[in-house]
Amino acid sequence: MGLGPIERRRFLQGLLASAGLGAVGTAPMLVPQARAEDGEPRFLIVFGCFGGASMLDCFLPVDTSEAFSGSRGTVFSHSVVQPEGSNLRCPYRTTPYNFLVDHGNESLVLGFQASSVNHFEAQRRVMNGRGAFEGRTLPEAVAATWGANMPLPNVTMGRAGFAEPGTDPALDSRYVAEVVTNPVTFALSTSGHAGVIENGSRALQDPDARAELVALARSVRDEHLESSSGFAQTFPSSRLRQTLLSRRTSGEVAIEEARLIQELLFVPDLGDIFPLSQYGLAASDEADLVLDYLHDAWPTSTSGIADDPLQAQAALAYLLIRTGTSAAVTLTDPGTDGFLAFDQSHFDHANGQADHWDRALDTASRLIQLLKQAEWHDKDGQATGTSYWDRTMIVFATEFGRDKFDNGRDATGHVMNNGLLVVSPMVEGNQALGEVDPNNGYICGYDLETGEPTPFDGVTPGEDPLYDDERLPPGETTIYGALSKVLGVDFEGRETIPAIEA
């Protein structure tokens, strides 16, 4: 059953009283004033929702009062709430409700038909649009379009298929994602010398002197040792060797000159846990601000792992974009168990979906607020009155959906039918393309121009639409093309969904 009017009112009052996000941070939010159509970078953040984040448990829920029950069980359903003015609704939980209140106008649900129920293959396909653009992943395509002048155009903290490179051999390798295993300490790998040696009285123990001395040593190495040795004469044509040598004079220089070892360090000196100052290191000037929004991004033990690894990923994602380091960043919810995440649905669907949707939405909301308060400056350095968020898209990428029927065991397998959540000021938000059929839990397709749904009329309640039913929603290739267009990525043969364009 849905909520009665009094219950709904109490629920909403409780939400207002307990809404945590309204209290975080102190920086003012910029009011969106312009769409990102100025030829300057657009940013992509992919939240890899590992394991099948079912849209029936987020913004396309079936109301319990409408769910079909039959021999297969009951279609998964919820007590549903809908914020005033929102065209989207959600299960009766604080986090999704708050998300719709805060970001509903920029939230778009796209009915989506996956083409695989294998985790890794489905992850690859949702990232590369099933080969839509020569096999480039969407982050690679965005990085290649907007990241030419960025030191690390594409960074992934994802895992498995969400972290795999695409398959376009023509793609410049600098747009292939840099893999980050620990966002807390990643900054430390962006310099060959800073923070390597503890402070002391010797020249090499002075950070500035060490930078100068290492530059001298590198010069001798690269200009003399690398050319005079027999090894150099034996392997002059090695591709690997040429790559390593080339990077020393280009990419690595840019990374060090950008001072990423400080700019990307969001954790301050934590004494015995992270004694930065002892090694001549200091955190980003924005570290305090970041941690106002992402309280658990710090480690509190000598494991070096943040208390909330997803928040740590979000913290690094913010700094990567804010500092002009990256155009595309991929995160992956590591799961409350460290691995399964949404795939916990195999043995506990309700809690697995609720916990991980809440976790992803809450972290995304905090990241959005950080990006909203960061003012975008144009290429001439002039303030624009717009924010980084105005030119950013978050895609909650997932492999597939989950079984539609609750057979009493609360355990679900993989199903190709699902929906994808996209949040961005650059899309026409506050809408769901496709609607859920309470008789079978399937999300239908839609007219790509108008967004009008194509419901499964005539399908017997309790039965699934056939795989070749033309009313099913579009697949990876169309979704990839549509998002590419919004992100300013052009390629031949691109499919689009005009209904999502703001």
Next chain:
Amino acid sequence: MWWWLACAPVPGDTSFAPSETAVVVDTEVPADSAPGETGETGGSSSPATSTRADLKLKRWRQISLDLQGALELRDDQVCNEAGLYDCATLNVVTLGGVSSDNGVFEPLEPGATAGLAMERMVLQACWNRFRQDLEGPALVYQNVAHGSTALTEGEGEAWLTALYRRMLSRDPLDEEVAALLDLHPSVVASGGDNGDWEVLTCFAVGTSTEALTY
């Protein structure tokens, strides 16, 4: 005639015996020949050019083991970020390893930060050995008065020969010795002394593509 060795010698081994993974590019050299016996030291013979040039980057474990052997360090003495976090673990994927936590089950192509991550490992390993040798007994940094800025050519050559044998399992060429000796006055001009120069030569040799690939 050259040997290109994939692994550094074990601690204390000053012979030129190749490891099992050695790649022979040209004709043989007696396995136990001492430096100079083959007429290689400072030689200028031109080695053959490899037609395959199929070099591979050493992964974190190989780099760490090589540094452990060359500099007589324990596993936990090679490199620790902020003195606490093992560099190889933090950069395991960047350094060619795999990470089940990240779902990376096969090594990836070296990323943009791979060179920097390798430099960090080598620089800290060179420094850690130096710091321990200062406290004594000196195991590696033995030939030079560390606190002085005066360096004779003989002292410098002795150190560089020992360094090359440890890091690359061969003697340095004349050109290499000259280039690294030329680094010394620059180091002193920048406020460093012999000890700093020694560590920097260790860094330069240890981060050469010869040291980092096989």
